[in-house]
Amino acid sequence: MSEIAVVAISVAKPGYEEPLREALEGLVGPTRKEQGALQYDLHRDVEEPxxxxxxERWESQQALAAHARSAHIAAYREAVADWVEHAEIRVVSKIA
Incomplete structure (x- = not known):
């Protein structure tokens, strides 16, 4: 197994900043309890709220895949479908 990292960006549609923030915060607790989750920290852009x-840091690609299939992620996606203007997920591996 090799550790991987993820940078996941979500941009709220105007007026949906706080509902999206609350939904994202709701992912933190359940995800941190998942097998293979090493780090799962939510940040807000200082210049673009x-x-x-x-x-995120995961023990393996398999752990990340299990996270993507989790019930709380599926519920989140359904709940925020109309609130997100843009989403981007980058999976990276540490090189130095």
């Missing part, structure tokens, strides 16, 4: 950024 509609932009939220998760910085």
């Amino acid at each position: 509609r932009r939220f950024v998760f910085v």
Whole structure:
């Protein structure tokens, strides 16, 4: 197994900043309890408060895949479908 990291960015549609923030915060507790979750931290962009950024570390690609299939992620996606203007997920591996 090799550790991987994820940077996940979600940009709220205007007027949906706080509902999206609350929904994202709701992912933190359940995700931190998942097998293979090493780090799952939510941040808010200082200059663009509609932009939220998760910085994540996972034990393996398999752990991340299980997270993507989890019930709380599925419920989140359904709940916020109309609140998100843009979402981007980057999976990276540490090189130095």
